Amino acid sequence: MSTESKRPLSVLMPVYNAERYVAEAVESVLAQTFGDFEFLIIDDGSTDGSRAILERYAARDARIRLTSRPNTGYLVALNEMIDAAGGEYLARMDADDISYPDRFRKQMEYMREHPGVVLVGSTAEIIDPDGDTLHVMGGGWLSHEEIDAALLGGLGQVVYHPSVIMRADAVRRLGGYRAEYYLTEDLDLFLRLAEVGRIVNLAEPLIKYREHLAKVGHARTAQQADAMQRTLVDAHRRRGLAPYAPGPGAVALRPRTHAQIHRTWAWWALGARHVATARKHALRSVADSPLDVDSWRALYCALRGR
Known part of the structure; x- marks a missing residue:
């Protein structure tokens, strides 16, 4: 020290x-x-x-x-x-x-x-x-x-x-x-x-x-x-507890595409009523994965503002 x-x-x-x-x-x-x-x-x-x-x-x-x-x-x-x-x-x-x-x-x-x-x-x-x-x-x-x-x-x-x-x-x-x-x-x-x-x-x-x-x-x-x-x-x-096994609410970490990450950010922002930010990330999600229906759904909701 x-x-x-x-x-x-x-x-x-x-x-x-x-x-x-x-x-x-x-x-x-x-x-x-x-x-x-x-x-x-x-x-x-x-x-x-x-x-x-x-x-x-x-x-x-x-x-x-x-x-x-x-x-x-x-x-x-x-x-x-x-x-x-x-x-x-x-x-x-x-x-x-x-x-x-x-x-x-x-x-x-x-x-x-x-x-x-x-x-x-x-x-x-x-x-x-x-x-x-x-x-x-x-x-x-x-x-x-x-x-x-x-x-x-x-x-x-x-x-x-x-x-x-x-x-x-x-x-x-x-x-x-x-x-x-x-x-x-x-x-x-x-x-x-x-x-x-x-x-x-x-x-x-x-x-x-x-x-x-x-x-x-x-x-x-x-x-x-x-x-x-x-x-x-x-x-x-x-701690002498039962062996760890994922239970309700446990996070399952899985690789995600850039489109999926931007889509998550869009939903977060929309839920917090940051509509402009939601639109930005929904657009990026669509640009990254233009054939993904979920990305278009996020963009539709972001454009509606809810």
């Missing part, structure tokens, strides 16, 4: 080829109303313009501790930052997301008022690659009991990884992120944290979580499904 910083909060952000989004992500952290933090960033061997963008911000704000090096993968980068962090608390941030200005203040206040809580996340405003709102997710799982049961049941993205603040000592005692569960290393860590303390989500969305076609869940679906299965099998065995 670093002794360079006495700031209470360490923000951890790995970056790899995030040129399109990283400036907005960095600015959302630097603009926080709670400003007493160090901002650890590892540029993990980016081959685009990410490093130059990060270097400009690092030159302007002394809170940024930037490391640029060859690519090792974000899990290795995260564990390196955990080891280097000087804060009592660890905030996760991803290079393609946006934090609301009051995110750190509200989460830090909650952690300090609830010493038994080892992780606090939040609901999330889901945005598309252009930054347009699709809908808000996560409101069904706020308490420790709700979250833990949903995680164990394989119900999907119950805790948004880039929304969390965690107690550094708890994360280190557990050994940080485990490489054997790469692609669901966050789920594995959350389940283990739930065994040593309480984990909660705040009802108010505190991040804008960006969906795009290059996300792991879209680009490496089969590998993530395998990692999720192994993570849940291990958690059930570790």
Whole structure:
């Protein structure tokens, strides 16, 4: 653990080829109303313009501790930052997301008022690659009991990884992120944290979580499904529960075409009454798969506005 910083909060952000989004992500952290933090960033061997963008911000704000090096993968980068962090608390941030200005203040206040809580996340405003709102997710799982049961049941993205603040000592005692569960290393860590303390989500969305076609869940679906299965099998065995078997509501991760993904985004946006955004993605779904009846149905509903 670093002794360079006495700031209470360490923000951890790995970056790899995030040129399109990283400036907005960095600015959302630097603009926080709670400003007493160090901002650890590892540029993990980016081959685009990410490093130059990060270097400009690092030159302007002394809170940024930037490391640029060859690519090792974000899990290795995260564990390196955990080891280097000087804060009592660890905030996760991803290079393609946006934090609301009051995110750190509200989460830090909650952690300090609830010493038994080892992780606090939040609901999330889901945005598309252009930054347009699709809908808000996560409101069904706020308490420790709700979250833990949903995680164990394989119900999907119950805790948004880039929304969390965690107690550094708890994360280190557990050994940080485990490489054997790469692609669901966050789920594995959350389940283990739930065994040593309480984990909660705040009802108010505190991040804008960006969906795009290059996300792991879209680009490496089969590998993530395998990692999720192994993570849940291990958690059930570790807790002495019945062997894990997908139950009602469990997410079945399957590869999807671009047309199917855009169609999902269109339905999300339409359900949240973001009609223009729904039309945009329904049109893209039709363009990607012009013979797909479901895409035309989504476009018809989007054009109607309901």
